[in-house]
Structure formats: structure tokens, C-alpha cells
Amino acid sequence: MKNKGIGPINEVKLSPQIDMNLVKKGEDLFKIKCSACHKIEERYVGPALKGVTQRRTPEWIMNMILNPEEMTKKDPIAKELLAEYLTPMVAQVKDTSEARAILEYLRFVDSQK
Amino acid sequence: MWGKVGSEDAARAVYVPPCQYDEFYAFVSGGFDGQLLVYGLPSGRLLKIIPVFSQYPRNGYGYSEETKNFLMTSHGFIPWGDLHHPALSKTDGVPDGRWIFANENNTPRVAMIDLRKFETVEIIEIPNSAGNHSSPFVTQNTEYVVAGTRFSVPTDVTTGKFKDVPIASYKDNFRGTITFIKVNNDPNYKGEDRMSIAFKLLVSGFDYDLAHCGKGPSHGWCFFTSYNTEEAYTLIETNASQNDKDYILAVKWKKAEECIAQGKGKKFPATYYHNYYDEKKHMAVSRVEKEVTILTPQDCSGVAYYLSTPKSPHGVDVDPTGDYIVAGGKLSADLPIHSFSKMIKAIENKEFEKEVFGIPVLKFEAVNYCLVPKACLGPLHTEFDGKGYGYTSCFVSSEVIKTDIKNCQVVDRIQVYYNIGHLMIPGGDSRKPWGKYLLAMNKITKDRYLPVGPELHQSAQLIDISGEKMRILLDFPTLGEPHYANGIHADVIKEKTIQYYDLRENEHPYAVKSEAETRVERKGNVVHVYMSAIRTHFTPDNIEGIRVGDTVYFHVTNLDQEYDIHHGFAIFGAENANILIMPGETRTLKWVPKAPGVHQEMQGYVRVSPANANVPLKWGTGK
Numbered sequence: 088m089k090n091k092g093i094g095p096i097n098e099v100k101l102s103p104q105i106d107m108n109l110v111k112k113g114e115d116l117f118k119i120k121c122s123a124c125h126k127i128e129e130r131y132v133g134p135a136l137k138g139v140t141q142r143r144t145p146e147w148i149m150n151m152i153l154n155p156e157e158m159t160k161k162d163p164i165a166k167e168l169l170a171e172y173l174t175p176m177v178a179q180v181k182d183t184s185e186a187r188a189i190l191e192y193l194r195f196v197d198s199q200k
Numbered sequence: 201m202w203g204k205v206g207s208e209d210a211a212r213a214v215y216v217p218p219c220q221y222d223e224f225y226a227f228v229s230g231g232f233d234g235q236l237l238v239y240g241l242p243s244g245r246l247l248k249i250i251p252v253f254s255q256y257p258r259n260g261y262g263y264s265e266e267t268k269n270f271l272m273t274s275h276g277f278i279p280w281g282d283l284h285h286p287a288l289s290k291t292d293g294v295p296d297g298r299w300i301f302a303n304e305n306n307t308p309r310v311a312m313i314d315l316r317k318f319e320t321v322e323i324i325e326i327p328n329s330a331g332n333h334s335s336p337f338v339t340q341n342t343e344y345v346v347a348g349t350r351f352s353v354p355t356d357v358t359t360g361k362f363k364d365v366p367i368a369s370y371k372d373n374f375r376g377t378i379t380f381i382k383v384n385n386d387p388n389y390k391g392e393d394r395m396s397i398a399f400k401l402l403v404s405g406f407d408y409d410l411a412h413c414g415k416g417p418s419h420g421w422c423f424f425t426s427y428n429t430e431e432a433y434t435l436i437e438t439n440a441s442q443n444d445k446d447y448i449l450a451v452k453w454k455k456a457e458e459c460i461a462q463g464k465g466k467k468f469p470a471t472y473y474h475n476y477y478d479e480k481k482h483m484a485v486s487r488v489e490k491e492v493t494i495l496t497p498q499d500c501s502g503v504a505y506y507l508s509t510p511k512s513p514h515g516v517d518v519d520p521t522g523d524y525i526v527a528g529g530k531l532s533a534d535l536p537i538h539s540f541s542k543m544i545k546a547i548e549n550k551e552f553e554k555e556v557f558g559i560p561v562l563k564f565e566a567v568n569y570c571l572v573p574k575a576c577l578g579p580l581h582t583e584f585d586g587k588g589y590g591y592t593s594c595f596v597s598s599e600v601i602k603t604d605i606k607n608c609q610v611v612d613r614i615q616v617y618y619n620i621g622h623l624m625i626p627g628g629d630s631r632k633p634w635g636k637y638l639l640a641m642n643k644i645t646k647d648r649y650l651p652v653g654p655e656l657h658q659s660a661q662l663i664d665i666s667g668e669k670m671r672i673l674l675d676f677p678t679l680g681e682p683h684y685a686n687g688i689h690a691d692v693i694k695e696k697t698i699q700y701y702d703l704r705e706n707e708h709p710y711a712v713k714s715e716a717e718t719r720v721e722r723k724g725n726v727v728h729v730y731m732s733a734i735r736t737h738f739t740p741d742n743i744e745g746i747r748v749g750d751t752v753y754f755h756v757t758n759l760d761q762e763y764d765i766h767h768g769f770a771i772f773g774a775e776n777a778n779i780l781i782m783p784g785e786t787r788t789l790k791w792v793p794k795a796p797g798v799h800q801e802m803q804g805y806v807r808v809s810p811a812n813a814n815v816p817l818k819w820g821t822g823k
Contacts, residue, residue: 118714119703123734123759131822132736174736179761 088143092162094150095183101145105195112185113192120179121189127196132174140197145190151176152186210673214242214662221694224626226639226687227286227300228660230254233680234281236302236313241626241637241687242662244676252311252320253281253304260779261320265753265788266708269484273307273325274471282306284333285684289342289383293415293522293631297692301336301345308332310347310381312395316698321479324395325472327492328355328377334411336381340419344398344453347379348424352405352431357494360470370433374405377494378424380453392485393476399456399465399493401504403449404557405431407440410515410581415631416522418540420454423525427512429556440512441531445564447506447556448516448527450543459500465493480707482786498558505547506556508564510536510571515581519590520631524569524605526582526590535575535592536568537605543567570608576601580621581684583628585635585665591628593620593640600640600663602670614670616661618644625665626687634689638663638670641682649677658682699763701784708786710755715739720819727752727817733767733781734759737821741804745817748793748810757786772800 091097117125124132139148143164151158151165155176158165169175180186216222222240225247230237234254238247255262255271262271262279271278281304288295300313308326313319326332331350338345352374354363365373382398384391406426414421427446432439459465470492477484497504510532517526518540525538546566553563578596582603585591589611590603598619602612620642627633645659658681662674703713712718712730718739721728727750732739738756746752756769758781770778774791781787793799793808800806809815 118716119759120761123715123732123737123739132734177735177760177762177765 090162090164091144091146092150092154092165093157094154096146096149096153096186099145099149099187099190101194105198106191107195109188109191110195113188113190113195116180116185116189117192124174124176133172133176134168136193136196138197140190140194148190148193149183149186152180152189153178153183210671213664214244214674216240216243216245221690223690224634224637224687225690225693226624226626226685227288228639228641228678228685229283229286229302229683230679231284231658231681231683232282234283234304235680236283236286236300237679237682238318241639242673244660244662244674246679248318249679250313250318250320252302252313253283253309253323255279255777257777258780260777260787260789263777264779265790266483266786269486270320270323270475270477272473272475272486273309274327274473274488275307278307281309283680285336286686287336287338287345288686288688290338290630291341293340293419295627295630295686295688295692297688297696299342300686301338303332303335303347305331305333305350308347310336310345310395315693316696318697320477322393322395322476324381324397324474326379326397327360327470327472328353328357328400329379334378334408334424337411337413337422338383339413339422339453340415342383342385344413344422345381345383345395346411346413346422346424347381348408348411349376349378350407350409352376352407357402357468360468360492367433370405371431374431374433376403376405376408377401378403378408378449378451380456392478393474393487395474397472397489397492399460399495401451401456402494402496403504403559406447408449409513412516412518412629414518414522414540415520418518418522420452421540422451422453423516423518424449424451425509425513425516425527426506427530443511445508445510446512447561448509448513448525448538449559450505450507452503455503456495456500459495459503460493464499465495467491468494480705482701482706482708482711496558504559505543506559506561507538507543507567508553508561509538510534510564517582517584517590517629519584519605520586520633522631526592526605528579528581528592530578530580530595532579533574533577535572535579535603537570537572537608538567539569542569572603572608572610575603575610576613581623583623583625583638584633585625585628586633587635591623591625591638591665593623595619595621595643598642600638600670602665612668612670614663614672616640616642616672617648617659617675618642618646622682622684624685624687626689628687634687636664636666638665639685639687641678641685643681645677648675700761701782703757703759703761703784706757706784706786708755708757710753710788711757711786712759713757714759715821720745720817722817725750729754729819731756732759733757733769735765738769738804739821740819741821743805743819744807745815746793746806746808747813747815748796748808750793752791752793752806754789754791755786756781756789758783760784771806
């Protein structure tokens with residue numbers, strides 16, 4: 088799990104503590120911008136997101152959120168996912184801080200049993 | 201076939217590779233199509249059809265609940281209109297790319313189109329009018345948009361209604377009106393209704409055909425051609441062409457403002473619709489206006505003059521200096537050019553030949569700068585290149601002539617195919633034309649393209665005017681009958697266009713912000729479906745519990761927030777149209793199911809049960 092993906096994010100410093108304010112913001116954004124295609128527990132238009140923070144680096148996740156078009160053309164994992172799901176992911180999030188909040192929400196989800 | 205057009209050389213001049221952009225936007229009237237067409241120049245590519253005065257099944261304009269109100273008038277819902285003249289908003293006499301206005305000729309109206317999104321945002325009806333043809337030309341800073349009657353009407357101003365009188369009493373009862381629509385230019389204005397009728401000038405019952413407003417020295421004035429000074433009402437082509445001279449009406453709107461401020465205008469009842477778009481709620485709203493201010497020339501001395509002009513002038517085009525006024529004398533082969541500064545002197549010296557309806561008529565010699573001798577047959581409209589030349593369309597002789605205005609002579613001419621009406625140079629009616637291309641818009645197409653039966657589209661020809669001699673580069677069919685057009689350099693607009701609507705700002709009362717908010721609600725026989733669309737599905741996509749006798753509203757919100765990801769929605773058997781929903785937008789399709797059964801809606805199903813059924817409402821996606 089070293090692939091950082093392709094895009095504006097080179098490095099994300101994560102604190103071991105989850106920032107609950109950021110989680111709240113991320114959850115709201117997830118509902119508006121992601122939930123029509125991604126569920127946590129089940130495959131929908133795109134893959135289920137449970138465990139994504141264990142499968143991928145934080146940089147990869149943020150680059151996928153912010154730069155899906157280039158990712159699905161060049162990144163080997165993203166290319167494979169597109170071939171499986173056949174629906175290109177939409178660049179719904181343009182703002183880095185918003186992508187960071189969604190990442191925090193996904194970390195929170197994965198911290199729950 | 202005659203008139204060889206094109207060579208590899210010409211083809212190269214109009215070739216714009218994909219992802220490189222045209223240099224100009226051309227806004228071409230759709231004519232009896234009722235729409236406004238956006239072409240790129242020099243490629244001649246059709247970029248967009250903007251629905252304005254006609255329903256548009258492609259995207260549901262005029263069908264969807266949000267846009268139906270745009271087509272409301274005092275005569276009810278009118279699904280069709282005849283769009284003639286686009287007019288870009290101007291600042292300091294130069295097109296500024298904020299809005300473009302367009303007139304409806306048949307049921308008099310004026311529309312405003314927002315060039316951030318290339319969509320109609322406002323339509324105002326013009327009362328006491330018929331044939332709104334000398335419209336919607338704008339003043340130097342878009343203070344006003346004008347709307348004059350081509351066909352005078354027997355208005356009783358005291359009631360705002362048409363009088364029931366014999367047509368033969370035309371001279372006694374029929375009057376023209378020149379309407380000035382005020383435009384709210386305040387960039388911080390929060391309302392959506394930017395147009396309002398400031399005043400109407402009551403004038404004699406001639407046919408006010410075309411217009412243009414002054415600029416520079418002539419700022420503060422607008423000019424209208426008039427024919428039928430005979431006031432004929434039958435067999436107009438002949439009976440309205442008896443007089444040797446007709447008139448240009450010069451209106452000093454700054455004077456009208458003064459008179460109105462002094463209380464010289466009178467308020468009269470009128471009923472007209474004013475439809476405008478609430479951007480937050482994504483919805484056109486109709487307001488019925490009840491009053492207009494009418495000013496009569498007798499009550500406001502100096503507000504208007506008639507300029508004696510050879511036989512049935514058509515176009516009245518003010519050159520970039522604001523001094524020369526070219527009047528296309530449809531029935532005169534000599535092309536008259538008037539001078540604004542001469543006109544002002546003539547007014548000072550009272551060089552009047554008579555007075556008509558309280559308006560002094562200025563002598564021809566006192567206002568005319570020159571007559572371009574034997575210019576062409578059927579000169580109609582003139583646009584300018586900003587280098588001292590005017591380009592005039594000649595309907596009968598099917599040509600464009602280039603005239604040295606100052607020296608009053610034709611210096612070049614070129615055949616066009618066939619029977620040209622209007623012509624357009626980007627910025628060619630402004631103080632700063634981009635004098636590189638000219639678009640000729642022709643009434644007759646016949647042998648230009650592959651035959652397609654009796655009904656042909658009209659045609660346009662692109663002419664290079666950058667050199668001494670004009671040169672045809674391109675020839676292409678157009679949609680509808682193109683009347684006038686306006687063009688602008690792409691740089692003024694292209695960076696300002698928006699790509700999608702922000703979902704967070706969507707205040708449509710039936711919007712959903714996420715799939716979690718989707719639902720179906722019944723209120724008696726009315727069912728509201730709060731639906732979302734996102735690549736690649738609708739939620740809910742299965743609905744049960746709809747009954748015959750219900751009226752169902754599908755309120756579809758496009759949750760995508762990316763450029764060019766719009767979604768379409770249609771219902772099998774619905775008596776309206778497809779709707780297109782732009783990213784972040786909400787649109788509503790109404791459906792009245794007629795018989796029990798299963799109805800397909802795009803990728804899902806609606807179950808319709810008999811009127812007396814007990815099937816509960818149920819909905820979902822992926823369940």
C-alpha cells in the first residue's frame with residue numbers, strides 16, 4: 088500500500104486522533120456529493136467504501152476524489168476499478184479541504200467496528 | 201448554379217481545429233423558429249439553440265413547470281413566436297457581453313438572455329402594439345431597449361383596450377406607439393425583473409419598421425424608420441408606396457425623461473405580462489402589469505422629429521462616429537445618408553416643411569448628408585467596419601455593397617446567394633466594430649445545397665472584409681429565417697460563462713440535495729415525486745401506488761456538480777416533452793396517467809393502478 092495516486096496531493100499528514108469536527112463536515116459533504124454513487128457497506132454505482140482507508144493511502148483517496156479523470160486513465164488501481172464498475176467517477180469535489188474532510192469521515196467509519 | 205464560392209484557400213481561412221475556438225460568437229435570429237441561434241465564426245458551426253419565444257422539446261423549455269410562465273401573455277399561453285432582431289447590451293456604445301435582447305414580432309414581446317448561461321431570463325409583453333418590429337435596439341449604455349409598432353393599432357389609451365372601429369377609419373383611430381423599456385443595469389441588483397416599461401410615445405399611424413439608437417454625439421436619441429405615411433390599410437405593398445418621401449422618426453429620449461419628470465406623461469390602464477426567472481428557485485414567475493405611462497408629442501415639444509427620407513426606408517443605421525445615419529431606402533436606388541449634426545442645426549433653424557401629429561417634419565435637404573447614387577437595387581440594412589466604410593445589403597440585386605461613407609461612393613460590391621435581408625459585422629452597429637468578417641443572411645437558398653424537397657432552410661454567407669476587396673469564405677444553411685444578428689469577440693464572453701449550478705444554492709421548493717431526501721408525497725389526487733438524478737441512475741426508479749385520476753409531478757434534481765453532465769427525463773405517454781436538467785438544477789415534468797399499467801420512465805417504472813385501487817405509495821432504487 089504505497090501507491091499515492093496521481094493528482095494535487097503529494098503528502099497527507101494524519102494525526103492518530105480523529106478530528107470529530109472534520110468528520111462532521113466530511114459526513115455532510117459525503118451525503119451531498121458521494122452518497123448517490125457510494126454506500127459504505129454495499130456495492131452501488133461504485134465500490135463499497137468500508138475499509139477503504141485500510142486498502143489505500145490517504146493521498147490516493149484524496150487524489151481519486153479530486154482528480155478522478157486522470158486517475159482512471161493513468162493510475163493502475165483506478166484503471167482496474169473503472170474496468171470493473173464501468174461508470175467514470177465524477178469530479179464532484181474541487182476543494183482540497185473538502186476532500187480532506189471526506190477522508191476524515193472515511194477514517195472515522197473505518198475506526199468503528 | 202452560379203457564384204462559385206470557396207477554394208482550399210477559403211477553407212483554410214474558416215477552419216478552426218477542435219479544442220481551438222472560434223474568434224467570434226454570432227447570435228443569429230431564428231425568425232419563425234422563435235429561437236436564438238449561436239454560431240461560431242469563422243467556422244459557421246452551430247454552437248447552441250437558445251429557446252426564447254417558442255417551446256423547445258429538446259430541453260423542455262416552455263413545457264416544464266419551471267419554464268411555462270416564460271410564454272404567458274395577456275392572450276394566454278403562446279407556444280410560438282417570431283424572433284427577429286438580437287441586440288447585445290452595450291456599455292459606452294460597445295457590446296459588453298452581459299445580455300442579449302430579442303424582439304417577438306407577432307405577439308409583441310421583448311426578451312432578455314443572460315450570457316453567463318446563454319438562457320432566457322426575462323420576457324416582457326408590449327401593450328398597445330402590433331408587429332413589434334422596430335425592436336429591441338439598445339441605447340449607448342443599455343439605459344433603454346426600444347419597441348415600436350410596425351402595425352399601428354386602434355388603441356383607446358384611456359382603457360388600454362383596442363377600439364372596435366371600422367378599418368376604413370384607420371387615419372382617425374389607428375396610432376403607433378414607441379415603447380421605451382428601462383433596463384436595470386445595477387450589478388448588485390438582487391431582483392430578477394430587470395426590464396420595465398418606462399414610457400410609450402404615442403405617434404401617428406405609420407409603420408415603424410426598424411430602429412437604431414444614437415451613440416457618441418447622438419447619444420440620447422433613437423431613430424426609427426417609418427413607411428406607409430399614406431396610412432394605407434389594404435394592399436399595403438402598393439398603397440403604402442405612393443408618397444415620394446417617407447420619414448425617419450428621431451426620438452430624443454433624454455427629452456422624454458425630462459417631460460415625464462415634469463409630470464407630462466399620463467398613466468393609463470394596460471394589461472401585459474412580465475415573466476422573469478427566479479434564479480434561486482429555478483423558476484419563471486409571471487406578474488401581470490396594469491399600467492403604462494403615455495407621452496404625446498404635443499405635450500412634450502422637442503421630443504420627436506420626422507426626417508424626410510426617400511421612399512419606404514427600411515434599416516436606419518448609425519455609424520460608429522454617431523454622426524452618419526444610413527437609411528436603406530427599400531424603394532430608392534440612391535442610398536440616403538443623413539447627418540446628425542445637420543439635423544441638430546436644422547432643428548435650431550426650424551427648417552420644417554410641416555407638422556404631423558404634433559411632430560415637426562424636417563426638410564430632406566436640411567438633414568441629408570448625401571445620396572449615394574445608384575447604390576444598388578433594394579438597399580436594406582447597413583453595418584460598419586469602424587474604418588469609414590458601411591456595408592449595405594441589397595435585397596433585389598442580391599449583393600453587398602461597400603460604401604465610403606464620407607466620400608459618398610460605392611467602392612466594392614459582391615454577389616450573395618440569394619436575396620439578402622440582414623447582414624452583420626461583429627460589433628458592426630456599435631462604436632467599435634471588429635471589422636474582420638461580415639455575415640450575409642439570405643432569404644432564398646434554392647440551388648446552394650443538396651435538394652430536400654420544397655421547404656428549404658435559409659442560408660448565410662461569411663465574407664472576409666479585412667482587405668480592400670470583399671471575399672466569400674463560407675456558405676452554410678441556417679435554422680429558421682435569419683433576420684438580424686449581432687456578433688461579439690469571444691474573449692468578451694467566454695471566460696464568464698458558467699458550467700453548472702451550485703447545488704448548495706438551489707432553493708427550488710421541490711429540490712433534493714441528496715438521495716436521502718428523495719421521496720414521494722401524495723396530497724389528495726396530486727402526487728409529488730422528489731427525485732434525484734446522478735450518473736447513472738434516478739432515485740426513486742420504481743414507484744407504486746399511483747392511480748388513474750392522479751396528477752403526478754416529477755421534480756428531478758441533478759445532483760452532479762460537473763460540467764456537461766446533464767440528465768434527461770421523460771415519461772412514456774406524457775403529453776409534453778423531454779426535460780433536460782443541468783448539473784445542480786431542478787426541473788419538473790407534469791404527467792396525468794390515463795390508464796392502469798406500468799409506465800416506463802427512463803430507466804425505471806411507475807405502476808399505475810385503477811382509480812379505486814388500494815395500492816399504497818411505495819418507492820425506491822436498488823431494492
